[in-house]
Amino acid sequence: MAFESLSDKFQNIFANLKKKGKLNEQDVKLAMREVKLALLEADVNFKVVKRFINDIKERAVGQEVMESLTPGQHVIKIVNEELIKLMGEEKVDLTTSSEPPTIYMMVGLQGAGKTTTTAKLAGMLKKNGKKPLLAACDIYRPAAIKQLQVVGEQVGVPVFTMGDKNKPVNIAKAAIEAAKSNGQNVVIVDTAGRLHIDQDMMDELIEVKEEIRPQEVLLVVDAMTGQDAVNVAENFNEKIGIDGVILTKLDGDTRGGSALSVRAVTDKPIKFACIGEKLTDIEVFHPERMASRILGMGDVLTLIEKASEAIDAKKAAEMERKFRKAEFTFDDFLEQMQQVKKMGSLGDIMSMLPGMNKQLKDVEVDDKEISKVEAMIYSMTLEERNNPAVINPSRKRRIAKGSGNPIQDVNRFIKQFEQAKKMMKQMSGMMKGKGKKGLLN
Numbered sequence: 001m002a003f004e005s006l007s008d009k010f011q012n013i014f015a016n017l018k019k020k021g022k023l024n025e026q027d028v029k030l031a032m033r034e035v036k037l038a039l040l041e042a043d044v045n046f047k048v049v050k051r052f053i054n055d056i057k058e059r060a061v062g063q064e065v066m067e068s069l070t071p072g073q074h075v076i077k078i079v080n081e082e083l084i085k086l087m088g089e090e091k092v093d094l095t096t097s098s099e100p101p102t103i104y105m106m107v108g109l110q111g112a113g114k115t116t117t118t119a120k121l122a123g124m125l126k127k128n129g130k131k132p133l134l135a136a137c138d139i140y141r142p143a144a145i146k147q148l149q150v151v152g153e154q155v156g157v158p159v160f161t162m163g164d165k166n167k168p169v170n171i172a173k174a175a176i177e178a179a180k181s182n183g184q185n186v187v188i189v190d191t192a193g194r195l196h197i198d199q200d201m202m203d204e205l206i207e208v209k210e211e212i213r214p215q216e217v218l219l220v221v222d223a224m225t226g227q228d229a230v231n232v233a234e235n236f237n238e239k240i241g242i243d244g245v246i247l248t249k250l251d252g253d254t255r256g257g258s259a260l261s262v263r264a265v266t267d268k269p270i271k272f273a274c275i276g277e278k279l280t281d282i283e284v285f286h287p288e289r290m291a292s293r294i295l296g297m298g299d300v301l302t303l304i305e306k307a308s309e310a311i312d313a314k315k316a317a318e319m320e321r322k323f324r325k326a327e328f329t330f331d332d333f334l335e336q337m338q339q340v341k342k343m344g345s346l347g348d349i350m351s352m353l354p355g356m357n358k359q360l361k362d363v364e365v366d367d368k369e370i371s372k373v374e375a376m377i378y379s380m381t382l383e384e385r386n387n388p389a390v391i392n393p394s395r396k397r398r399i400a401k402g403s404g405n406p407i408q409d410v411n412r413f414i415k416q417f418e419q420a421k422k423m424m425k426q427m428s429g430m431m432k433g434k435g436k437k438g439l440l441n
């Protein structure tokens with residue numbers, strides 16, 4: 001799971017800080033040393049780490065923090081804000097050309113996930129009402145054209161190809177003409193990658209870029225390669241000039257180094273994150289939400305968005321309100337669980353709930369787990385579902401018996417649920433009135 005190891009370390013560091021109550025400068029310094037090590041181990045660029053730690057230290061030893069009643073929370077808040085800053089503050093949308101078609105040119109090394117991502121992006125744009133056309137300009141890798149046709153078909157987006165005997169720049173130009181005459185308002189050009197950066201590839205990409213003048217050049221990099229991904233981004237940006245980065249395989253990147261360094265090193269925004277092999281596994285990259293996931297605060301907003309795709313808008317709005325107010329009940333939880341199969345893997349969904357990250361690691365989450373939890377909630381009375389506080393030991397025994405689960409499992413589930421709820425309340429309290437949008441406020 002993305003950022004898992006970094007997230008675990010941060011949660012331990014902060015748990016220690018919070019335990020301390022009052023903090024002195026030495027406490028903050030020690031904690032920052034641990035944060036620094038955690039970031040370096042996560043393969044974050046060392047210059048980025050240095051700057052990051054200095055910025056935090058400066059703010060964290062300030063009077064406001066030292067004199068506050070909850071200095072630990074204050075430090076976490078500062079780390080959260082600095083993480084968001086590091087990843088670019090606000091999400092950056094794709095720009096659209098005023099004169100259709102809008103052209104996006106995809107570049108990247110072989111194996112980074114460029115072809116897959118091209119289709120994912122096309123599918124996402126199509127869902128948003130656009131009419132995309134894919135241009136197959138990778139004429140070198142055997143089967144690249146076929147691969148694009150296969151994934152194009154899966155997302156229901158046509159693919160323009162002229163085989164592998166024409167120059168990529170000519171194929172791209174012809175695709176744009178074809179889009180114009182067919183009323184397709186977006187052309188996504190899939191270019192050829194190489195195993196390593198080489199001059200031929202760069203020259204060809206520069207030629208294509210100059211001829212077709214894309215609205216955006218989007219670089220696809222494999223997050224699992226850590227600092228290599230950052231070097232690739234720096235290189236492509238210097239040689240070709242890129243407008244944004246798409247990070248792939250974030251699902252397998254437990255460290256998160258590239259996600260945390262790309263923006264700071266290249267000054268180019270990460271626009272999308274790909275989190276799985278399925279063609280729907282693409283998300284708009286929100287720095288705030290990523291920071292929140294890294295700190296183990298969950299990602300309620302993405303969860304709500306995923307839910308709103310599966311349930312109607314009114315319900316989603318109500319759910320959002322409940323999350324904010326930490327009012328959600330077992331019934332709400334049950335409803336979420338039932339949407340899970342539609343939304344993606346349960347592990348992904350649960351990891352977006354505040355406080356769930358750590359516990360999740362020890363729980364094998366699968367369909368059996370869903371049925372178990374469903375059975376426990378079904379064995380509760382309506383009152384218990386809406387007001388978990390009434391669940392005393394004898395009720396727990398009844399729920400365990402009714403659902404066919406050991407009492408320990410019932411205890412553990414209720415505890416996790418309460419922890420998540422408590423965390424949400426703390427978070428919304430912490431963020432209140434600070435004028436920060438997102439998170440839980």
Ligand code: GDP
Binds near residue numbers: 251
């Ligand atoms: P290309 O050579 O850059 O065009 O790369 P491909 O699109 O062929 O992808 C290479 C491999 O990475 C394929 O097996 C993809 O299924 C896989 N892949 C791409 N994106 C992701 C992702 O976000 N997560 C995971 N787990 N695998 C991915």
